[in-house]
Amino acid sequence: MACVMPQTPNYNLHFMNLLEIKDLQLDFGRGSEAARALDGVSLTLKQGETVCLVGESGCGKSVTALSIAQLVPSPPAHYVGGQILLEGRNTLEMSPEELRRIRGGTVSYIFQDPGASLNPVFRVGNQIKESLKLHRPEKATDTEVIRLLKLVGIPAPESRLRNYPFEMSGGMQQRVMIAMALASEPRLLVADEPTTALDVTIQAQIMDLLRDLKQRLGMAILLITHNLGIVGEIADRVAVMYGGQVVELAATTDLLARPLHPYTRALMNSVPKLRSTATRLPTIPGNVPRIGQFPTGCRFSPRCPIARPECSSHPPSLLEVEPGHWVRCPFWQT
Amino acid sequence: MLKYLAKRLLHMIPLLIGVSMLTFLLMSLSPGDYFTALSQNPQISPETIAHLKAKYHLDQPWYVQYFYWLKNAAMGDLGYSMAYKIPATSLILGRLWNTFLLSFAALILAWAVAIPLGIRAAVARGSWVDHACAMVAFAGLSIPDILLALLALWFAAATGWFPVGGATSPVHDLMGPWGQCLDYLKHLVLPAVVLAAADLAGIMRQMRGNLLDTLRAEYVVAARARGMTPFWVVYKHALRNAINPLLTMFGYSLAGLLSGAFIVENIMAWPGLGRLTMEAFFQKDSYVVVDCVMMATILLVAGNFVADLLLAWSDPRIRLK
Incomplete structure (x- = not known):
């Protein structure tokens, strides 16, 4: 393992991936009760790149994202195999002290429900300052907090410092969460469904803000969503997950124009389109398999419209069928 | 406000x-x-x-x-x-002071023991500490005050370490001010412990449950994701929220202590309001009965009032509404 002291400037940083998840395997529970939640997830993020993780609930998106900073409660979770290289260092082998430094340092998180993610009994100014104290103690001042609040587009930030979270709207709360995440000047921002709990107009504002911040600050974003509409707006690349595996990985334009995996196609079919004459929205038949009860062979085969008999016995592997376009289905041409 | x-x-x-x-x-x-x-x-x-x-x-x-x-x-x-x-008036005030002192001592004792134990049990969930606390709570909740008071009397009589009943020794008036204080404390210990025992169990379980709830809350995950040390996550972010339901319980707790004091005072001969109420009731000393009930009510209402104040102080969502 390459061991880099945090003080040492890393000259190779430009030439390597910011984040490299390699063949990650994670179980919930041990022994006979073990249920495999992630099975060989691989994903890379370059400096300043935006990657979307897409998939239905329970497919392992959030677990993958939380694994980067080892935030999945363990037990019950434990890692069976693989590596997570953040700036070249495996987070799976880090000491608790090192992990605390990268959490909210190199990688910051924002979560689905800002109202629940802010502590209800502390003023928002204090909560942001707390993040500054942890990662940039020399900057833990009101001035810096106000600068951050301005950065995320909160009007009259001076008067907002002493507000409690419940005195703000959902959109404002999410902006505060983003300000808190930016406090440490992270290289990677992980946004776990940041707009799901917000109403539609606010969703658009928050996505605009994220796109704007990404351009201004040059950080990478790993965005988790089940909303394919968001993907086209912001992502450079998309990874589609199903049953604890990546089933398709491609540049956004490629994937949206020519989805190759039958699951991706089914997902895109179930997005409502303008000017569509269909009276009913197509849905994917069947249910998402539960963790630990994945079918043998191809995990999507029981719900797949093009499944063949051999699909249910032979697990397919992720293949690069075109440059930069990976698919986990041998029949992607049909 | x-x-x-x-x-x-x-x-x-x-x-x-x-x-x-x-x-x-x-x-x-x-x-x-x-x-x-x-x-x-x-x-x-x-x-x-x-x-x-x-x-x-x-x-x-x-x-x-x-x-x-x-x-x-x-x-x-x-x-x-x-x-x-x-x-x-003079009769009641003296007794009221004794009951207040007994309840207050029991309250401090119960909370001072229950809160740290509850926190430990929640943080080290499933460990031997947790199981031991559960056993203590079980015992505390199942043994009635009366039995515990009798056991305490037996303990005092058998060991001679503590006086059996009363609030002062016969020679109390001959002691210096420090001696008097010490004498009073010595008499206070056993009744306070008995009174605290039952209350302690409830508070401890509440503390454990509340903290476990808040440890699962999203702001706790978010605090961890910001790189906060486990110590601060528990003692600042989780505990600050877990304490609110307990402050509401504080009011009830005081009521429980007062009714508990009634029993303990009578068995352990503590010259408090509870014992006076019983005596006055049997003798049909009607004004004293009414006065005693009034005093108990005032203590109870005041306890709830203090609990509400604490809650408003602790939770901005209540204070600012």
Whole structure:
């Protein structure tokens, strides 16, 4: 393992991936009760790149994202195999002290429900300052907090410092969460469904803000969503997950124009389109398999419209069928 | 905030009037009065008894008695104890102080032990500490106060480490100020421990449950994701929220202590309000009974009031609404 002291400037940083998840395997529970939640997830993020993780609930998106900073409660979770290289260092082998430094340092998180993610009994100014104290103690001042609040587009930030979270709207709360995440000047921002709990107009504002911040600050974003509409707006690349595996990985334009995996196609079919004459929205038949009860062979085969008999016995592997376009289905041409 | 305080204080007045009236009514419904026993004594003439009855308005219907009592109580005169032959005010205040001290000591003891144990049990969930705490809580909740009080008396008698009953030694008046304090404390220990024991179990379980709930909350995950140390996550972010339901419990806890004190005082001969109430009730010392009930009510209402204040202080969502 390459061991880099945090003080040492890393000259190779430009030439390597910011984040490299390699063949990650994670179980919930041990022994006979073990249920495999992630099975060989691989994903890379370059400096300043935006990657979307897409998939239905329970497919392992959030677990993958939380694994980067080892935030999945363990037990019950434990890692069976693989590596997570953040700036070249495996987070799976880090000491608790090192992990605390990268959490909210190199990688910051924002979560689905800002109202629940802010502590209800502390003023928002204090909560942001707390993040500054942890990662940039020399900057833990009101001035810096106000600068951050301005950065995320909160009007009259001076008067907002002493507000409690419940005195703000959902959109404002999410902006505060983003300000808190930016406090440490992270290289990677992980946004776990940041707009799901917000109403539609606010969703658009928050996505605009994220796109704007990404351009201004040059950080990478790993965005988790089940909303394919968001993907086209912001992502450079998309990874589609199903049953604890990546089933398709491609540049956004490629994937949206020519989805190759039958699951991706089914997902895109179930997005409502303008000017569509269909009276009913197509849905994917069947249910998402539960963790630990994945079918043998191809995990999507029981719900797949093009499944063949051999699909249910032979697990397919992720293949690069075109440059930069990976698919986990041998029949992607049909 | 001041308006809220004033409103809460004003709400107490009808409550106190209602309780006192009801007590008078119930006392008047039970047969006989203090002078029924005296009238059996051939040495006391019926004229004397009639005179005394008239003096204390006991020859009047209950609502007239109540009116006299209320008028005097409003001016700080709580009536006259016919059994002790002294003004009820001085009698009650001394006893009230004892009960307050006992309840307060038990309260401090219960919370000081229960809160850290509850936190430990929640943080080290499933460990031997957690299981040991669960056992202690189980025992504390299942053993009745009466049995515990008797056990404590037996313990005091068998070891001789603590005095058996009372609040002061016979030679209390001969001691210096420090000696008196120490003597008082020595008498206080066992009743306070007995009284605290049952309450402790409930508070500990509540603390554990609340903290476990808040440790699962999203802001706790978010705090961890910001790189906070586990210590600060638990003791700042989780605990600060877990304590709120306990502050509400504080009010009930005080009520529980008062009723618990009733039993403990009677068994362990602690000269408090509970024991006085019992004695006064058996002797039909009617004004003292009403006064005792009133004092207990005031302590209870005050406890709830303090709990509400603490909650408003602790939770901005209540304070700012």
